[in-house]
Amino acid sequence: MTMAIEIASWFLLVSGSIFCVIGGIGLHRMPDFYTRTHAASITDTLGAGQVLVGLMLQEGLTLVTVKLIMVGVLLFLTSPTAAHALVKAAAAHGVRFDGAPGGVSEAADERAGDD
Amino acid sequence: MKRDLVLFLLLAAIWQLWSGHAETLILVFGLLSCLIVTLMARRMDRTDGSFVDWMLAARSLLYVPWLLLEIVKSNLQVAGVILNPRLAIRPRLVRVKGSQKTELGQVIYANSITLTPGTITLDVRDGEFLVHALTEEAAAGVESGNMDRRVTALEGRR
Numbered sequence: 001m002t003m004a005i006e007i008a009s010w011f012l013l014v015s016g017s018i019f020c021v022i023g024g025i026g027l028h029r030m031p032d033f034y035t036r037t038h039a040a041s042i043t044d045t046l047g048a049g050q051v052l053v054g055l056m057l058q059e060g061l062t063l064v065t066v067k068l069i070m071v072g073v074l075l076f077l078t079s080p081t082a083a084h085a086l087v088k089a090a091a092a093h094g095v096r097f098d099g100a101p102g103g104v105s106e107a108a109d110e111r112a113g114d115d
Numbered sequence: 116m117k118r119d120l121v122l123f124l125l126l127a128a129i130w131q132l133w134s135g136h137a138e139t140l141i142l143v144f145g146l147l148s149c150l151i152v153t154l155m156a157r158r159m160d161r162t163d164g165s166f167v168d169w170m171l172a173a174r175s176l177l178y179v180p181w182l183l184l185e186i187v188k189s190n191l192q193v194a195g196v197i198l199n200p201r202l203a204i205r206p207r208l209v210r211v212k213g214s215q216k217t218e219l220g221q222v223i224y225a226n227s228i229t230l231t232p233g234t235i236t237l238d239v240r241d242g243e244f245l246v247h248a249l250t251e252e253a254a255a256g257v258e259s260g261n262m263d264r265r266v267t268a269l270e271g272r273r
Contacts, residue, residue: 019194026197034235035206038193038249041232046190067133080229080236087237087247097206 009057016050023047033095037083044079048072116157123153170271171219178269185262186231189253193232196250208237209254211244213263220270227262 019042026039052072056065126149134141196204215221225236228246233253238245248254256262 019190022194022197026193029197029202030204032206034247035204035249037235038232039197041230041235042190042193042197045186045230045232046194049186063132063135070133076230077226080226083229084225084236087235091237 005057009054012050012054012057016047016052016054019043019050020047032097033090034087034097037087041079041083044075044083048075119153119157122156123149126152171269174269174271178265181265182227182230189231189233189256192252193249196233204249205251205254207248207251207254209246209248209257211246211257211260211263213239213242213244214267215242215263215270216267217270220266223269224263224266227266228257231256 023039023041023043026042027036030036030039049072052068052075056068059065059068127145130145130149134145136142196202213221213224215224221239221242225239225244228234228236228244233249234257235247236244237247246254246257248257
C-alpha cells in the first residue's frame with residue numbers, strides 16, 4: 001500500500017514538473033502576449049496542482065497536507081484573477097495580437113480603444 | 116457586529132491551525148493580525164451576497180470536481196498544441212452571454228473560464244464576457260455555454 005502511494009506520489013511530482021516545463025516551452029513558442037498567458041496557465045493549474053497533490057501523498061493526513069490544500073485553494077483563486085488583470089491591462093494599453101495566423105485584431109483594438 | 120465577530124473568530128482559528136505555536140508573543144501577534152484584518156474587511160464594502168452561503172458551498176461540491184476535470188482536459192489539449200511542431204493555434208475573441216444574476220456568479224464564471232487553459236476572460240460588462248480563445252476547439256467550448264449553465268446552477272435561486 002505504501003509502495004502504491006509512493007509510486008502515485010512520484011508519478012504526480014514528475015508529471016507536474018513536466019507540465020511546468022511544457023508551460024515554459026509554450027511561453028517561448030507562442031507569438032504574442034495573449035497566447036502566452038494560455039501557456040502560463042498550464043503551469044498554474046495542472047503543473048502546480050499535480051506537484052501539490054504529489055506532496056500531499058508524501059505527507060499523508062497531517063497538518064502539512066491541510067496547509068498544502070490551502071495553498072492549492074489560494075492558487076486556484078489568485079492565478080485566474082491575476083491572469084485576468086494582466087490581459088485586461090494589456091488590452092487597455094492596446095497590446096496587439098501579433099503573429100496570430102488567424103488574424104483577429106479588430107475586436108480587441110476596438111475594445112481597447114474605448115477603455 | 117455579528118459578521119465581524121464571526122470573521123474574527125474564523126481568522127483566529129485559522130491562525131492557530133497554521134502556526135501551531137502557543138507562546139504569548141505569537142498569540143498576541145496573531146490576535147493583532149486578526150483584529151487588523153477584521154477592521155480592514157469592515158471598511159471594504161461587500162455589497163453582493165451574504166457572508167457565508169452554506170448552500171453555495173454545498174452545491175460547489177458538485178461543481179468543483181467537474182471544473183477540475185475540465186481543467187485537466189483542456190490542459191492536455193493546450194499541452195498538445197504547444198508540443199505540436201506546427202503550433203496549430205487560431206487565437207480569436209469570442210463574446211458570450213453569461214446567465215448569472217449575481218456578481219459572485221459572474222466572478223466564478225469569469226475565473227472558471229480563465230482557469231481552464233486555452234480560454235481567458237478579458238472583460239466582463241453587463242453580463243457579457245469577452246473571452247480570448249487559443250484554438251477553435253477552446254472557442255467552441257466556451258460558446259457551447261455548458262460551463263455557463265453549471266455556474267448558474269451553482270449560483271442557485273435568490
